[in-house]
Amino acid sequence: MNKVLFRTITALIIIFLYIPILVLIVFSFNESKSRANFTGFSLQWYEKLFHNEAILTALFNTIVIAIISSLLATVIGTAAAIGINKMKPITKTVIMNVTYIPIINPEIITGVSLMLLFRAFTVYSGFEFGFISLILAHITFNIPYIIYSIMPKLRQMNPNLVEAAQDLGCSPTQAFFKVTIPEIMPGVLSGFLMAITYSIDDFVISYFNSGTTVETLPITIYSMTRKKVSPEINALSTIIFIVILAVLLIKNAISNYNLRKQRLEYIASKS
Numbered sequence: 001m002n003k004v005l006f007r008t009i010t011a012l013i014i015i016f017l018y019i020p021i022l023v024l025i026v027f028s029f030n031e032s033k034s035r036a037n038f039t040g041f042s043l044q045w046y047e048k049l050f051h052n053e054a055i056l057t058a059l060f061n062t063i064v065i066a067i068i069s070s071l072l073a074t075v076i077g078t079a080a081a082i083g084i085n086k087m088k089p090i091t092k093t094v095i096m097n098v099t100y101i102p103i104i105n106p107e108i109i110t111g112v113s114l115m116l117l118f119r120a121f122t123v124y125s126g127f128e129f130g131f132i133s134l135i136l137a138h139i140t141f142n143i144p145y146i147i148y149s150i151m152p153k154l155r156q157m158n159p160n161l162v163e164a165a166q167d168l169g170c171s172p173t174q175a176f177f178k179v180t181i182p183e184i185m186p187g188v189l190s191g192f193l194m195a196i197t198y199s200i201d202d203f204v205i206s207y208f209n210s211g212t213t214v215e216t217l218p219i220t221i222y223s224m225t226r227k228k229v230s231p232e233i234n235a236l237s238t239i240i241f242i243v244i245l246a247v248l249l250i251k252n253a254i255s256n257y258n259l260r261k262q263r264l265e266y267i268a269s270k271s
Contacts, residue, residue: 021241028234045231052232058220065131065216066199069138074192076139077146082180084147085154102144110141111208118209129211137209138202142195149191153184186258193251197244
């Protein structure tokens, strides 16, 4: 009885969460602008979407900012994770707790804080809001996710591997790139994909730090919905949902592959 009740509640929660998305996807193929009646199948809103210059410009901005900020955040986060892992236990605990604050901190606080910081730079150095401010803001909120993706891999890694590589003739730099990086690469890739997902999806922090010259896709969609909801938004939201879903599936596939690999290695070591 408990199992049936639990499964029923779970099914209802999933239906409640995904029915709105399903409706959005269905009506992105609606022939008319109606949001209540499906009058016929059509791809016209997708065609109009790809001829909308404002949306295409915002999409380009979003992709460029997401890729650049995710790459830089991955490099910085990887270096930070390796440094934190080598700290003493008490210091490591303190630093990890401090690193966790931006994750649980409301986005509006992070967005406003960064805006005030960039505004100070504007006053004293002529810094202007735009691509640079958005990239810096996205790097800032992505770094903690990178660190938390890599730290488990560093804890699982045998610390003697690096010493063994150096005993066999590798320099510290060679040991880092030939041993440490391959061992933590699944965590690096997982963190990178997570950073791209959050960067594409972010609205609040981007809204406060974009200025007037650059708009990301979420900001453009918000501007469109304030005036009149066009079926083009349904088409755009469908594409974004599919892309994000694909990224998450790839991330989960990588995680499952690494988990199976670790199990096989553990079984092989015991036999």
